[in-house]
Amino acid sequence: MADMPGTLGPLLRAARECLAAAGVADPMLDARLIVEHFSGTTRTQVIADPEQSVDTGAIAAIDAALKRRILGEPVHRILGFREFYGLRLALSPETLEPRPDTETLVEAILPFVKATAASHGECRILDLGTGTGAIALALLSAVPAAVATGVDISEGALATAMRNAEELGLAGRFEALRSDWFAKVSGPYHVIAANPPYIPTQDIGNLQDEVRDFDPHRALDGGADGLGPYRIIAAEAARFLEAEGRIAVEIGHTQRQEVRDIFASAGYMLAGVFRDLGGNDRVLIFEL
Template identity: 40%
Template sequence: MTDTPTGSQILAAAVRQLTKSGVPDAARDARKLLAYASGVDAGRLTLILPEPVSAEVATRFDHLIARRSRFEPVSHLVGSRAFYGRAFEVTKDVLDPRPETETLIEMALRAPFARVLDLGTGSGCILVTLLAENPAAVGVGADVSPRALDVAMRNAQRHRVDERATFVQSDWMASIRRPFDLIVANPPYIAADEMAGLSRDVREWEPRLALTDEADGLSAYRTIIAQAQKVLEPDGRLIFEIGSTQGQAVAELMLQGGLVDVFVIPDLDGRDRVVTGRSVGIHQHKSQ
């Protein structure tokens, strides 16, 4: 006989602890963390739940659950997050890749591009995904944070696009000189007075610089639109991720900035998520 607890027992205790702490989706998170602590694929966790758990795995799991109880994101605990079918390294220095951002990827892939600039690249998930999906393209990821750029470079290496990706420390386009036919950005769009309403996972653990402009949530869009005309090729596209209430405001900024074919695109939940526009083409320049 043994008093060693089974996977099912420590999982149930962990779910109770996370629930008591107020963590949403406690059962889902506990399962992910037990699979990670056990070194098994999450899809195979059920197979090992009836088995006794080693002291090493139990200790590792306890530490993970304690950290999750303080609302540290699961992606930080396991070191990665899935995005567009690929696993990306995530640290406290970058935003967690989110499913909604895949809407931006889908829009970018609807038309050909050869040179893409990803502003505020963070983990590099947008740039790396676009290069992986378009093997003929090259791209630049710009970020003001050198630690974020380190993460982005590792993700580019992980997905074998590093020979086609360049990473530059830059405050938006301040250090960018070359032309691009596609510029994408998921800038900090949360207004300062909205920060308190964010979940604790986001508010307490993700980089504030990547979340808010400390103003009305539109500052980055104004800056990027003003700078974009200098490096966006004729007929080049500018694609933003936005907050769900910002579609009309960002679209208006793009139109005022001289972009054409401006559209607001919803995500899969029906919320405004992406605004896209195009620079004036060569022929239109000539006719004006």
């Protein structure tokens, strides 16, 4: 991408044309995110002062980022962060990139978290497979009386989650715990939340390139039928759940009945089904 323009408006246009020519799905959005991030500018500045000059270091960084995007790397991995539920979360190679669909889980369980905090003076949340800390931190940001433990088997993921908690001023109410599911957990909690791996092992190769090549496979692989983690949660969660507690899990859009059956056989009742923005079944809430 030789000779990128040195002023903001033409630079953004050139970046968009470059991504569009490479067949990137949303070249306008990705170009804007890359140019604004690496030039330290805002959308307003682009509109108000398109002739603003951009220094050569920023242009080089933008050029490098565009090359990475053309090779298939997701734009938020290049930026190093993703917005989730209004929070800016740092990403790392060991974390899934939080998706808007997972905001459905936050919205689904939030009324219960608020009600519990109001009636008990606190709400204790366990976030299994916390990754960036997205679910736990979104709930903590919305409910000042909530506290959360984020569990992950990956040290790198836990370091990222803790960094995010610190950056958001939530570290005082967030604990990062290295554990293989419930192995090191001590309860009880009012809410157990999880966006577990739920892709059948043999289907991982068929995922979108951006997911298959850049999200950690350990955070995707749900075993032979994609349901292994739900069996673990259903079998073990009761020991760590308050009497009136709730379990909220994200599911693959075809897994509603199978996941419901797994929890039913462990004695749980379905307390809610929530759909994502695309109208797909996405979150199930259970109670004992």
